[in-house]
Amino acid sequence: MAAGGSFFSTRRAWGAAPPIKVGLIMSFSGVVAAWGAAGRMGAFMAADEINQAGGVLGRPLEFKLEDDTSTNAAIAVQKARKLVFDWGADFLIGFNSSGTALAVVPILPELKRILIVPCAASPRITTEVWNKYCFRNHVHSNQKGAAGAAIAATLPYTKWTVIGPDYAYGHDSWGAFATHLVQKKPSVQIMSTQAWPKFAAGAYDSYITRILDAKPEAVYSPLWGDDFVTFVKQANRHDFFKKVGAFFTPAGLAMDAFYALRKEVPKGIYTCAHGYWFEHPDTARNKKWVEAFVSKWGELPHVTAHETYSAVYYLKAAIEKAGTTDTEAVIIALEGLEQDSPSYRKVIRKEDHQVITDVPWGKTQDAPGLIPIESRVGDIVLAKGEEVAEPLDQVLKRRKEGGTPPWMQYIIKS
Amino acid sequence: MSIAEDIAMMRADSFVAYVLNGLVQASCLFLLASGLTLIFGVLRILNFAHAALFMLAAYLAAQVITSTGSFWLALVLVPAVMALVGAALERALLRRVYDVPVPYQLLLTFGVILVIKDLIKLTWGTASRTIAEPPALRGATSVLGRDYPLYNLFYIAIIAVVAVGLWVFLHHTQFGKRIQAAAADREMASAMGINVPGIYTAVCAAGTALAALLGVFHGPMMNIHLDVDHQYIVEAFAVVVIGGLGSVPGALVGSLLVGMLDSFGILLIPRFQMAFIYMVMAAVLIVRPQGLFGPREG
C-alpha cells in the first residue's frame, strides 16, 4: 500500500474548484496495521461517494495518508505537522492507537486544524487532554466499559482480573470497566494479580501462567490488533479460555482478528468488536452499506472502516452547514451535529466533542456458513448511547482537574 | 501481594511452568546469540544485522507456509536460503571491512539492516503477520501434572538438539576444529593450509542459518512486523556480552540466565523485569568485561 501517496478519487473534471484536503494519519505499519488499512478503506469509500455526487461545496475531497507506525508518539507529531504545514491539510482524521492520538491532540492549537478521532478509545482524548480542535465520532473506553459491565454484572463471577497492554488505552479501558462493574455489583473483587505486557510484546506465556495460577473467575482484556491475535494463539495452547469462567474483550475481536484467527476464535467470549459488528443493526441501511463495502473492497467491513466512513461524512455535513472550510466555523457546525451512520445514530456532544451513540456487546459463536471467517459475534445486546455516556459534569470536572483518571486505583502492576 | 507471599504460594507445578517458560525464552535467545557470537568469534565483527536476518527469515517462513501450507518445508527451505544470504553478505561486504575500526564495521551492518527492512517492505508490505504452528503440535500435554503447550516443549527440545549439535560440530569434527583454529589465529591457520576465507564465508552462512532456524521456530510465537529486530538485537547483544563475546557455551549460559530472569521476573517483580537483563549485562561488564566464559584479554 502506498502509505504516503496522495489520493484523488474521481475522473470528473473539477475545473477551478480547489480540493478540500484531508490528512489521514493511521497505523499503516506495525502491530495494528490492519486497523490503519481498514481506516483507509472507509475514508476512501466515503470520499469516492461524495466526489461522484459533486463533492463538498462543489469542491472535491483530496486525501493524503501518513503512517504513525502504530506506536511512535514523536513520529505522529511530526507527521501531523507535515500534513498541515507542508501539504496544507484543511482537516485531519486520525489515530488507531491512543498513544499516538494523545501525543497529537495537545499540538492541535499549534496546527489550528480539526482532528476527528475515529478509533483511538482512551477517554483522556476528550477529557483530560481535550481542546476545542479535537472531536471523536467513536465510542470510547468509558462508554464501552459501562455497556460491558452491565452484562458482566449479571454473570455469576466475582473474582475479576485483567491482561492488557501497558499504556494509557489499556489502563483506561480496564479502569473504566472495573469502575462500572464494581458500581453495579459491589461484591466483585478486583484481583491484585494482573498482567500488563507492553504493547507489541509478542510473548505472553509467562503472563498467561501467572493469571491462570491466580485462578480468576473472569478476565477482561483490552489487548487488540495483532497483540490480541498473538495472545489468543498462545492462550489457546494453554487452554486459557476453558479455564476462566468469562472473558471480555472490548477491541480484541474486531474484524481483523476474525480474519486472522478464523476457526481459532475462542467461542463464548464477550466482545463489542470495538463498537461495530457488521451484522448489527439488522436494518436495510446497514445491509446496503455492508454490501457496497464488500463489493468495493472484497472484504467485510472493520469497525475502523465504518468509523472513518462516518468521520468523512461528518466533515461533509459540517462544512456544508458552515458554508466554509474555515476551522473555527466548522468547529461550531460540528458541535451537536447528528448523523445516521450506517449502524447507529450518532450525536457529537457540544461540550466535549465526544460522540454519544449505542454500544453493542455480544458473544462469539461458530458460524460455519459465514464465509470466510466461520465465526461471528452473536446474541448482541445494545446499550443505549445516553445510558452509557459519561455524565457531563464528570467530564468537565476531570478536564478541569487534569492529571490521571480516577480509575488508576484498579491498575495494579505489583 | 508481596514477593514472599508469591513464592510461598507457588506450587510445584507452577514452578515447573515458569521454568519451562524461561527455557522457551532461553532457547530463543540462544539460537540468536549463538550465531551472533560464532560470527564474532571467527570474523571479529559484531553483526548488527543479525536480528534483521532473523526477521527476514520469519517473513520468508510466513511466505512459504502461506503458499504451501507446510511448516516443515519452511524449516528446510528457509535456513538453506538464508545460509546463501549469509554467505553473500560475507563475500560482498564483511570481507572488505575486517581491517577497519569497529565503528565502521557496526555502521556497515547497520546499513545492511536498513536495506533488509526496505526489501521486506517492498516484498511483503508493512502489515504484520502471524504464522501457525504445525497442526500436529497444537494443544497441550501434561508435564508433572500441569498442562503445558506442546509447541513450547517441542521448541525447547529442538533447540537443545541444536545446541548439542553445535557443540559436537565445533569440537568433534574436522571442519569445526578448522573453524576454531581460524578463530584463534588467522595467520597460523592460513599457514597450516586452512582455507581461511572459505571458513569465514562458511561461518557467516552457518550463523545466519541459525538465525533463520529461529525465524521459522519462533514464527508461531510472535508477531512478525518490521520492528521486531530492534528488541531482539539488543537482547542478543546482552546475552553474548554476559556469556563472553565469541563464546558459544557462554551464549548458552547467558541465554539460560536471561531466560529465567525474564520468566521469574514477570512472576515476582514485573515492574523490573525489563531492566533485569541490562542490569546483569552492566554488572558483568563492570566486574568481568570479558564475560562469564570469555578468555581474559591482554
Add this chain to the structure above:
Amino acid sequence: MPPARRAALGLFLSAGALALVPLLASPFRLLFVTEILIFSLYALAFNLLFGITGLLSFGHSAYYGVGGYVAALALIHGWTGLPGALILGMGAAALTGLLIGYFCVRLDEIYFAMLTLAFSQMLFAIAWQWTEVTGGSDGILGVPRPPLRLFGATVDLESPAAFYGLVAVVVFGAVLVLWTVVTSPFGEALRAIRENPERAAFIGIPLRRYRLAAFVLSAAFAGLAGALVAPFGRTASPELLFWTKSAEPVLMSLLGGIKVFLGPLVGVVVYLWLRDLISSYLVDYWMLVMGGVVIALVLFFRGGIAGAAQGWWAARLRRVATDGVPRDERLDEGVRPYGGR
C-alpha cells in the same frame, strides 16, 4: 586569513544565516531547520566523545533522553520556565553522565560501547515502567512551551518561528562552548588520548579523569539537545531513550566525518535532508537508499563527507603551493579512533 579572523568571520556568517532562516522558510521548513539544529547539537556533543576522545558510546540516548524527560517534567509540572527546564535537563544529563561514565571509562572499544548500551537500555526500561513519573510507554504528552520573559518583554514560544529563534540561540551558544573545549589544551589532551592512550598516560595525562570529563561534557550537551527536543515535539516518550536514538548520532557523525569539528553537523543535514527528499519521491523507501549510502560510505569514504571535502581542499592547496603544505593532523587517513585492531 589568520585563523582567529577566519573563525570570527565564520561565526558572523553562520549567525547571520541562522537569523535569515525564519524570513525565507515556510513554517514546515522552519520546523525542519529546528530539528536539524537540535540534532546537530546532539551529534556534536556525541562526537566530543567519539571523534575527539576516541570512545564509541553506544548509549548516548541515555543523556538525550534524561535531558528530554527532566525538561518535560519541569515544564508540565510548571516547576520552571523554558530556560530553567533546559538547565535542569542539562544538569540531570551531566549527573547521569557522571554516574555512568565513572564505570564506562575504565573499559575500551567494544566493551565500552556495550556498557554504555547496557546503561541506556536500563534507563529505557525505567522510563517504560516507572509510569507514575514518566507516563510509561505513553510518555509525557502535551509538553507546554511557557512564554519567555526576557528583559521585561514576553515572547510567546508557541509559534514555530519563535521556538526556532530560541533553539537557534541555544544551539549556537552551545556549539561555541563545544568549539572552545575542543580547541583548548584540554581538547588537545583528549585528542592525544585518542591517538595513543599509552603515550598520553606516559606524558602525564590522567587518562580516566580526562575521559570522564569528556564523558560528562558530552552527556551534558546531549542532554541539552534532549531538553530542546521535548518542547519541540511536545512529548518525551521512551523512544528518546531507546538504542536506535543512540545509533543515530553514530550514523550521522560517521556520515559527516568525525575528525572535523562540524563534520557531524554536515552528517545531520545530509541525513535529514536525504530522508526528506527521498521520502517525498520514493514514498517510504528511503531506508533502502540510506542503507546503500551508508554501505558505500564504509567501503569507500571512511572520512565522511566533511573529511572527503577537507581532503580534496588540502590536495588542491598542495597542488597550488610549490613548497608543500604541512599535513594537517586531522587529514590523516587514520580515521580510526582506536587505531585499528
